Amino acid sequence: MPAYRKTARRSLLVASATLLTMSALAPAALAAPASPAPSTSPTAVPPARMSQVGGARLGLPGTQVNLAAGVPVLPEGLTARSWIVSDAESGAVLAAHNAHWPLPPASTLKMLFADTLLPRFPKTTEHKVVPSDLAGMGAGSSVVGIKEGRSYSVHDLWLGVFLRSGNDAVHVLAAMNGGVRRTVGDMQDHAQELQALDTHVVSPDGYDAPEQVSSAYDLTLFARSGLQKKDFRDYCSTVTATFGSAEIRNTNRLLSGDTDVPVYQGIAGVKNGNTTHAGATFTGVAERGGKVLLVTVMNPENHTHNEVYKETAKLFDWGFRAAGKVTPVGELVPPKNAATAPAGAGPSPSSSAAAAALGSGGSGAKPVASATGGHGAGGAGTALGVAGGLLVLLAGAAYLVNRRWPLPDLMRRRTRP
Secondary structure (H helix, E strand, O other): OOHHHHHHHHHHHHHHHHHHHHHHOOOOOOOOOOOOOOOOOOOOOOOOOOOOOOOHHHHOOOEEOOOOOOOOOOOOOOOEEEEEEEEOOOOEEEEEEOOOOOEOOHHHHHHHHHHHHHHHOOOOOEEEOOHHHHOOOOOOOOOOOOOOOOEEEHHHHHHHHHHHOOHHHHHHHHHHOOOHHHHHHHHHHHHHHOOOOOOEOOOOOOOOOOOOEEOHHHHHHHHHHHOOOHHHHHHHOOOEEEEOOEEEEOOOHHHHOEOOEOOOOOEEEEEEEEEOOOEEEEEEEEEEOOEEEEEEEEEEOOOOOOHHHHHHHHHHHHHHHHOOOOOOOEEOOOOHHHHHOOOOOOOOHHHHHHHHHHHHOOOOOOOOOOOOOOOOHHHHHHHHHHHHHHHHHHHHHHHHHHOOOOOOHHHHOOOOO
8 A cells, every 4th residue: 555545544543533532522412423333353352432322331341330329239250241231121221341342243133133024924934945045054053954845834933043043044034035135134224223233234143244243232122122022022932842853942041941050030031142253142031020131241251161141140130139229321222213203293104013013912012001982973083083192102102112011921930940
């Protein structure tokens, strides 16, 4: 590279750094800074400047928690590069460590894949697998054992995704959706809608790929959004199922247990992952005493067996003790359509669909409350007006209503063996 170009490039970098510093000092009323561009490989330390989505403290490196009288201290022995503990219903972030650090997500990215594609195909749909459906899978991918020339129901494919983290099942569903490229674009669009701005999707299955990153904060957003779908809740809480002629078991060890990890009391999903560059990653949801918590842990530096689950369990234990006592350090933001729907505006198609799901008991969450109106002809206009008003409210607040999703009873009542 010519010397003058190198000099110009250095000047641009210096100018950019200056602008970034100035923006960090700008008034809090200004819009939160955008996430930094993803790098091609994980760094050894978190960036000095990260996204502030959900609160300024979540963009700071290191551990963020408000310890005070009556608040339990954080557990010892946490080695994860990034983690976050949040209240799934209120969205309050109870504590976090490098929450917005963009890191390889491994198969936890399948939560975004599922949240994006689950509503698109009825579970009874059958698909005959052709060779092109399985093309492009990474070497050494986790698979559920899909065979070319055989037909599978969408229901079975999703079991393969959630229980065995099957990249083969992901690729078949992506093929049904128009191919990997289209599916990656759909996932990226959905991540933007959820305000998961740390996420850059390259592969729908989470397999290591240059520039593919997410964050503990974003993975928690994916889980929270997905858990509002009944099918998502059912799949991610399934311990064992029959796939073909074989029984498959969920690889989420807090759900299915292992020799050194007992089933966690109140666990109800969500998704685990492990690759060379990502290390071990995990997002879990659990309920105790009426509190529903989400915990995401990414890449523990301690590489002992099942370490990601052990650290997650410690954070769950802390969260349940601290809930109601600790002052939050941030929040899980709602999707754009829920956060920005203007008062008095008609509902968007997606909001109308959400409202319909609330009342239908289908793949959306069960309704928390219902309203009845008059049935006479003279009251039709009033009833329509009230219904329209309710839909407008749902457009802006459906996410807050939907957050009260019921967790599977079987899972929430499980106790340690």
